[in-house]
Amino acid sequence: MEWALETKILFTGMFLLFLTLIHWKMAIESVEDILHRKRILGNKTLWVLSILFITCAGSIAYQLAHGEERPQQRQTAKHNWDEWRY
Numbered sequence: 001m002e003w004a005l006e007t008k009i010l011f012t013g014m015f016l017l018f019l020t021l022i023h024w025k026m027a028i029e030s031v032e033d034i035l036h037r038k039r040i041l042g043n044k045t046l047w048v049l050s051i052l053f054i055t056c057a058g059s060i061a062y063q064l065a066h067g068e069e070r071p072q073q074r075q076t077a078k079h080n081w082d083e084w085r086y
Contacts, residue, residue, distance in 0.1 A: 019056070026059035027051050033066065041065050 030051045034044050042065075050058035 023056045023059065026056070026063070030059050030062045034062075037066075 031048055034040060034047055034051075040047065047058075047062055051062055052058070
């Protein structure tokens with residue numbers, strides 16, 4: 001019986017850790033998306049606060065409201081090293 005209780009506690013902890021990791025991954029992606037957008041539905045500050053402090057629900061709400069339309073990816077600077085030759 002003691003083994004079963006310890007196993008339940010272990011699996012519950014692992015599940016909570018898994019949910020926490022998913023929440024923070026979604027939160028970081030959502031906040032990055034907000035920072036790169038020029039316009040969003042509503043106030044940017046309120047979205048960021050809801051994403052960070054309303055666990056999972058804020059991130060999911062933002063993804064539902066803004067998931068389809070993604071801003072263009074930033075262009076990375078490509079160096080032409082041939083120009084630097086002497």
